[in-house]
Each structure stands twice: as structure tokens, then as C-alpha cells.
Amino acid sequence: MLNKIVRSNEFVIFVILVALSLVIGWVNPAFYSVATLFDIIRASIVYFIMAYGLLPIIIAGGIDISFVAIAAMSSYTVHMFLISRGYQGGILLYYVLACALGAFAGLLNGVLVTRFKLPVFDVSLAAFTMWYGFTLFFIGATANFDLPKGTVGYYARFLITSQDPNVGTTGLHESFLYVVVLGVFIWWLLKYTTLGRGVFAMGGNREVAIRTGFNVNRIQLVLFLIMGTFSAIAGVTQGFLSRYFNPVLFISQPLDVLAAIILGGAAITGGSGSVIGTTLGVLLIQLINRALILTGIQVEWQRLVLGIILILFTAIPSLRTLRAKRHGRAVQS
């Protein structure tokens, strides 16, 4: 049992995460504080949510990049609509409306993929461009800073707070609860439902999955529905955390999320991946991004260093997989 844990991808990522934290803390002791932990979690919240929504699609053997565009479209559209109607209420209506829009956009992807037998990536590429275009052209192209009265101060609603001598009060933001709930949901879905087993079967071998009796079209529709809904939640959450709504929200971030999922042990060809691995992958990407500032590496070097770190870090689990194969061991999925 212990042996199995030590051999798992998740464990390797976890060790790397700890090692990197030790190095950063060694260079800059200010890193070791509860505030740092809360800051990193806060910056990761939306990436967790988007990654959880995307993970089942990756496991089922598809690659999608349109989730960021759906997040931007649903959050910005709902915001501009409510603001134009003079809405001054709370945050709940935002989530309800945005989830509906996001689910619709996700389903549209799903219908195109299942009905017309199009590759997931091709459809997502088109949807990525289309939704950003739609938002910019029909809804608006400027960032909007007017928030309804009922939502002012949301960015500082903390579950627990912590005083840091340098950055003041930070805390574990309320929206971390969404991350927990959504993460557990995806974990349960993948592990304990027929649908979840079907997702792994599809990613392993689609033909076999069909012959086994899985309704792959229905599974895919559900996955895209989930992806669209989660993206919408992430978009609205980001809007309130950063106190403005942006029509090109996350436009340069789809690869960060994909990279996190893949770092977390999901195969880009499908068939494997886990919620825990994805969580660690998101944290690792965040930590690498921030490590460079915390350790004071010159910004001109940042990209080079980031690239090298990423190559090294991806190579380690991959090398282990290759070696395991050479030794004829079954690869843990």
C-alpha cells in the first residue's frame, strides 16, 4: 500500500512541491508564513475550478482550450446585463445566470463533437475564438469596474484571516469552499459512478468503451456540460476577486491549466489523471510562477528559468513511466 503511494505520480509531484518550497524558503525566509499559503491558494482558486472542470475531458481523451473563453463570455455577459438593469443585489444571481450560460456554451461544444463527430480540440479552437469574438463584439470591449452594491467587499470575505507583517491581512478566501466542493464532486464522479468509469474507458480505448456498452456520446455531453458550468463559476469568482470584469479574461491562460493537469499525471492521450494530481499540478505551476519573484531572479531570466524548470519537472514523471514500462511493470493509472 505504502509502496503504491510512493510510486504514484501524485507523490512525485508532492515531493517536488515540497522541495521547491524548501528552496524558496531557504533563499527568502519570508516565504514561510501562513499569509503566503493563503496568497497562493487565493491565486490558484480559479485555476483549481477550471482544471477540475477540464480534467474529465482530458481523461476521456480530448483536449479543450475553449473553457477560458466560456469563463470570460459567461461572466462578462452576465455582469454587463445585470449592471445595465441596475442590479444591486448579491453574488448568487451572478452564479446562477453565468452557470446557465456556461452550461449552454459547453453543451454547444458537446453537440458539435458528438453529433458531427468532430475532434474535441478542433471544436474547442473554434469555440475559443468565437466566444471571445462574441463577447468583444456584442457585449463590450472594456474592462468594467462597476460592481453591484451587494457584492462590494466580496474579495475580502475570508474563512480564516492571518496577519502578515509585510502584506497586511490576508486570509483563506470564502471561494475556497467552492474548490473543495467541486473537487470532491469530480473525484466522486470519476471514481464511484458508471459515468466516471466510462470516462476512463473512453480515454483508454474508445472503441472498446463503445463495445462494452458505454454511451460515449451521452458521457461526452455531460462532460462538456460540467466543463462549461465550472468555467462560468471560475469566471465569476475571478471577477469578484479582482473587482472587475474583463472581456478577455484568461485569454492567455489555457495552457497554464492544461500544463497543470498534465503535470499532475494526466496523459494528454487520455485514460489517466486524478483530482489530487491536478490539484498538486495547479499548486506547482503557481509556485513556479511566484518562486521567481520570491527568490529575486531577474525578470529577464524568468522565462528561461521557468521553461527549464517545467522541462525538468515534466521529464521526471515521464522518465519514471518509461522505466516502469521497460521493467514490464503495469503503469499505474
Add this chain to the structure above:
Amino acid sequence: MRRALSILSILVILSLLVSCAQQPATQAPPPQTEAPAATEAPPAEQPAATEAPAATEAPAEEELVFATVVKSIAFNWFKRLEEGVLKFGEDYKVKAFMDGPSQVDSAAQVAIIENLIAQGVDAICNVPYGVPENEPAQKKAMDAGIIVVGHEAATAKEGTLHYDVEAFDNCAYGEEMMKELASRMGESGKYIQFVGSLTNASHNEWQDCAKAYAEKNYPNLEFIGKYESKEDQEVAYNTMKDILKTHPDIKGVLGSAAGDVVGAGRAIEEAGLQDQIAVVGTSIPSYAGELLKTGAVDLAMAWDPATAGYACNVVAYKVLKGEQIVDGMDLGVPGYEAIKLVIGPNGVPVIYGAAWIKMDANNMDDYPF
């Protein structure tokens, strides 16, 4: 087979990761000296409204006609520029109007210029989307006896513009930012810079000149680093938080992209350090307004497209009337009282104003954009 596949997939992953580290520059299209990108907001419902008022009415014999052509009429930025153009028309008693494609497109812009040549306007002030693509049309207009003045086109080739008008010299703007920051820092302490990206030419020119100016004039200022905000406030916010941890004694922040000072200002405000840290940078009230009021952002600097549009037409007017444009002359437009005349990199004479505007909590309401 599987092995080949897994090796292939690793390669794909690596290339994905490396390319993700390179941060695609997808966000803001506008070229070099463009304002804070997001100010150019197309409210999509108002496309061709202003299009071609002159297309139908033939200009009266005695009345001079000044056309201003912009990248696209669907941007708030150019809506503001149009105000300057119309004001010029009133002040100088000429027919002045603005025109441009409903979407940024050099070909459509060239077609509009050709149309204006055919109509025989007296002067064209052109704000080209693509400088090289507009050059042949500008030359054609000049050959037809039309005065052509450019804006945001300092790199145009010799003989394709009579003059080019720029709100300011990038280097002078950077130095001005530094002066404002240094005076708020008591001329000593650590400061950092934000740029939208390390490849954005104007952002880096501002900040490099600011740094050089500080090294020469403020020996007690200590430069810590130039950080990329990736044109994203959230990145600026997170970066600022980490900088506060790494350099708790930071005293000043310079921003370049419109969101830089907003992100940094939020982190500073949450840390309760708005009185200890000076924040100065390019931004506009619709972005930084709330933080300007609380003092988390001390000063937002920008330039006003309305005065640029006005000045561009004034230059055209003076050239048309045979007046000599000389270094140091006063165009009679705020910010263009003592212009600097230099030859641009490709041979076009370039007129620089000092037309930056400074906005703080007291005067921000005068600049509703």
C-alpha cells in the same frame, strides 16, 4: 507503437509547456504609442454613424475641408479624438470631420483615403493602423496636392507624410513619470517597475529612460527590478504581494500598462501601505479611479486623444497656410506649447508635444475616459 506514442506525447507536452512559458501576446493589438489598450472600446452598436458626412456634400468652394482618418471609429479612444477634431473645426472655421473603418483594417482605411482624395479634401490627418500599408495612399494624396499629417506614425517613410505629430517623446514621458515618483518618495528608497511585457517597445522605452534618469539625478533611489504584468491586473497584484514579502522596505512603484498600477495598488491597499508606498504610472480614471481616491495609486498619467487630434489638424492647417513649422513653436494646444521637431527613424519630420496629462484624486473627474 505505444512507446513511440508516449515519447511523442512527451514531446507535445514539453512544447506546450515551453510555449506556455512564452506568454502569447494575444491581448492588446494596438501598436506602439497606443494608449492603454482597453480604452479603445468598441460599443458595437455605433458603427457607421459618423461615416462620411462629407461623402455626400461637396465641399463649398471657399470652405476648407479637413478630414481625419482613424484606425477604427468603433473605439472610445477615437470617439474622444473626434471631439478634438470637431473643436478644431469650430475654432478654425473649417469643415473638419473624422472617418475610419468600423473595424481596424488597413485595406479599408486605405479605401477611405482614396475616397477622400477623389473628393478633393484640403488636408488629411491620418492615424494609420498599419504604417507601411498606409504609405502609398498617403503619398498619392500628397501627389494630389493634399496636406497629409500623421499621428502615431513616427516610423513612416520619407515623402509619405508632411509631418507626424506625437503626444510626447517616449523618453521624456518616462523621465516625467520618474520625477513624479521620486518627489513622492522623498528622492530615496527602493522602487520597482512594471511593464506590460518585456517586448512592448513603448513600455520599455518609458521605463528604461525613467531608470536612466533616476541613476543620473537621484542617487539615493535604488532600482530593484522590472517586472512583467502580462497586461493583466491579477498578475500585477500577485507580483506586488510577493515583492512586498521579498522587499518589505519598497517605497515606489512605476506602472506602464493601464492595469499595472491598479493591480499593484490593490495589493498595497490591502496591506495598508498606501501612505508608505508611492504608485505612479500610466492609467486612466475608468481603471484607477477608485484607487486614486483612496490614495493607493498616487498619480495616473496618460495622454488625451482629443488634444492629439486637435494638434494634428493644426499642423495641417499651418502647412496649408504656408507657415513654417519650427522647433520650439507653440501650436496653441495644451501640451503642444513648445514642440520638439526631429527627423523620424525613416525620414519623416516628427513633432513631439509634451502632452501628457496627470490625474490624481483632485482632478480625475475632468477626464471622463
